[in-house]
Amino acid sequence: MQYKILVVDDEEEICNAIKEYLNIVGYIVYTANNGKEAMERLSILPDLILLDINMPGMDGLDVCKRIRTHVNVPILFLTAKIEEQDRINGLMAGADDYIIKPFALEELHARIVAHLRREERGKGKKNIMGIGDFIINYSERKLFVGEKEIFLTKTEFEIVELLSRHKGQVFDKETIYEKIWGFDKEGDSAIIMEHVRRIRSKFSKEWKGEVIETVWGVGYRWV
Template sequence: MKYPIKVLIIEDDPNICNLLELYLEKEGYNVLFADDGEVGLERYYDINPDFVILDIMLPVMDGWSVCREIRKDRNIPILMITGKGESYDRIKGLELGADDYVVKPFDPKEVIARIKAILRRTNPHFDSKDNIDLTDFTINMMEYKVFRKGKDINLPPRELELLYFLVSQPNQVFTRQQLLDSIWGYDFDGDSRTVDVHIKRIREKIGEEIHHWSLKTIRGVGYKFEVKTID
């Protein structure tokens, strides 16, 4: 998938739209809007976006109906947002074919991370220009490979995706639940210790770099990939 990726935001709250626009455009996305479900569906057919951010509670036509109609057309990535957190909403979103789900209020950085995670899952070429190169450490998402000091490190897909998620957002702390939602999906009902197990395995395989970068545990919170400035 080539930039600029077209993102259609169907949301009736202008503050949320402005906030998402700020972060999305900073990432290089082309952002378009609709403030009710009916107009949103019309714009979807007119502009043929690459990604849809869809609120559930919308005027004229609700997000469920919009999602249902979009899914009749094609399997475009859809991130649903809502002020409700009940499991019913999540289950219904899954049944209608939504790719992910966030609850208001949300961290826009987390939304960006989830969008990228969805695009990586749905389009194998999305990360072809987003490979990461650090000192003696490379992640190649095109080939799904990790190299440390030139050596190919064998990481299963889930471990690699978790590592990439953290490395691509250096120095940002993520809770275990945020990592579960972003990598395993919001419908995952397993234990949060799953993240701890995967982090332990990753550390055992890639090792630690004391002076330049570190996969750090933030006690009582979660994890971050810390990149240190070298003078």
């Protein structure tokens, strides 16, 4: 199977360089140079989207917010920004990961492989876990409290699945990152902290009990 990748960046040289490299390693690559073109390219049904944040007009954050409820594929931001708040804003818009410019094409490829592999793992898992009215449907990647669905992003669900499948086991932030994204990435604990904060916020609206416990100085566990 050849995966389809959509690359969105207002710099044509970057688009062309990424396209040429990914074509060589076996992907079908489509490009767009602005937010409007990106929206139009969604008809190709990409398996993964590489999305630049800083584009004129409709920037990457706006594109991500608009498509996330309709597109259930990994979205990786390409960004020259390095402030923690910018990364958090990207996650809140619905992105799964980010890579900071300038980057090596080999690293970009490694992240793409990790995310696509993660997608395939998710498709193959079957079963349901219940805690009273709290239900996780792993095969459909959905979570319910009673009959009400709690909507999680792809990465949020991956974290819930990792912790809930290993109830009581403590995972530090670096290990969670490595297991979710498929490779080691020291220094990105803020990403995990923000995802967990958002998961808890969504849970708290429908569920009274504590589900994800912070083990101070260590990490998190499912209780």
